[in-house]
Amino acid sequence: FDTSHTYFDCTNFYFEIDREDDFRKKGPSKENRKEPIVGLGLLLDANQIPIGMKLFPGNQSEKPVLRKVIDDLKKRNAVSGRTIQIADKGLNCAENIFHALKNGDGYIFSKSVKQLPETEKVWVLLPNDYKDVKDAEGNTLYCIKECVDEFEYKFTDSETGSLKKYKITEKRIVTFNPKLAKKQIYEINKEVEKARLLKASQAKKSEYGDSAKYVIFTPVDKKGNDTDGRVKVTMNEELIKKSLELAGYNMLVTSEISMGAREVYTAYHNLWRIEESFRIMKSQLDARPVYLQKENTIVGHFLICYLAVLLTRLLQFKILKNNYCSEDLFEFIRDFRVAKISDRKYINLSRGTEFIKDFSTLCNLPLTSYFLSDGEIKKMLSHRF
Structure with a gap:
């Protein structure tokens, strides 16, 4: 396998049970389920072939799993070369970046533009230096710009509990996608309109759902003084404005200073293969719900699913030369x-x-x-x- 690039992501699988145990725990479900879940981390090589898998309790953070899977892979297969770790913003943290660089590896992670300092947001929104990327017909697919600078990171070491700070030279790449902007603006306006209607009808806080992020709930009395009694509801107009401004923008951060911006962008967007692998498990292979109780049998169940995905990918890429999608292959198997x-x-x-x-x-x-x-x-x- 080719470990010059490694792609990693996590998902989780629910169990139709009421009580948790040591392995099946309640946590943030990708499908918004309330039942106990088990997390699964999947690692692909540069050719999008599965080369590693790790299961973990559903209440644990997925961020440390990336470090463990990469370390296990290198140790088990005596891999000594450098790998560029590619993952989405859910796995982007200062400790993962520190760990990658410490081991001589690189990284390409996405980063939320909403959580950037104000000075960096100004740079993102400035129209200067953006270059259009167009399709064969001359239509703009997205705009892209980049910068290289020194950035400071800090984290609490998960092993020692001590605070660590470090500075690194990092390339940051911003893209603006007009189609994505249109979609996100529609979704923001939809949530804002929902919040305004609920505010007008004096709905309970629990009824707001996702639209609650655009609302400020302040406990006040009849005179407007803060109290533990009634709750005053006001629209967060500043957040709404900023969300609309940043619609369509995405950021990638990487240690690969010499890589071109479009090369980094292309490498990152191969992550969709992991999402497809998860869909194969959940739909084509019926990986969930899982009707097993013991941890070793649960691990065995997902090992079978992992091997099935591995064989599917080998057939798809090595034999069929990626000329057909996985749906064509499974349609043939079924029919x-x-x-x-x-x-x-x-x-x-x-x-x-x-x-x-x-x-x-x-x-x-x-x-x-x-x-x-x-x-x-x-x-x-x-x-x-």
């Missing part, structure tokens, strides 16, 4: 059927598709034949890639 009509004869009940035609030619198998002999069936079942 290919034959019926026995005599002792030594079968008929092919499958619907002909471009995938089956190409797969048949590639593997030299009679997948498109209507009548199949006993020998041809045995040839299919014994085929080795």
Whole structure:
């Protein structure tokens, strides 16, 4: 496997049980479930092939999992070369950056523009230095600009509990996507309108849901003085304005100073392969809900799912040369059927598709034949890639 780049992300799986145990814990669910969950971290190599997996209790932070999986991978496979760790903003923290650099690795992480200091937000919003990236027809896909500067990080060491500070030279890349901006502005306005309507109807705080972030709840009495009694509701107009201003903007931070901005952008956006791997587990492989109780059997269940995804990716990338998506492959697996009509004869009940035609030619198998002999069936079942 190629560890020049490694992609990492986490998801979680719910269990339809009422009580927690040492492994299945209640925590922040990706699907907003209230049941106990187990977290799963997945590591891909530069070719988007799964090369590592780690399970952890659902109430634990996923940030340390990145460090553990990378360390385990290097130790288990005697990997001594440098790897660029690529992950989203949920895994971007000062300790992960420190750990990567300490081990001689690099990183490409996304970073929330909303949490930047005001001086950096000003730089993001300045129209200077942005370059348009266009498609073949001349339409603007996104705008991009970059800078290299020295930045300070600090964190509380998870092992010693001591506060650590360090400065590094880092490249920061900002993109503005007009389509994303339009989508986010629509979503912000929708939440703001919901909050205004709830405010007008004097709704309870619990009814606001996600729109509560655009509202300030202040306990006041009839004279407007702070108290533990009634709650005064006001719209957070400053936050609304800032959210609308930053719609469509994204930031990437990286240790790779010599990499071009578009090269960093392209490398980061291969993370969608991990999201697709999670979708394969949850939909095609029915990985959840999980009806197992013991930790070792739960681990075994997800190991089988991991191996299935690994084999799918190897077939998709190494055999099919990435010409077909995973949905084509699973459709073939589900729908290919034959019926026995005599002792030594079968008929092919499958619907002909471009995938089956190409797969048949590639593997030299009679997948498109209507009548199949006993020998041809045995040839299919014994085929080795």
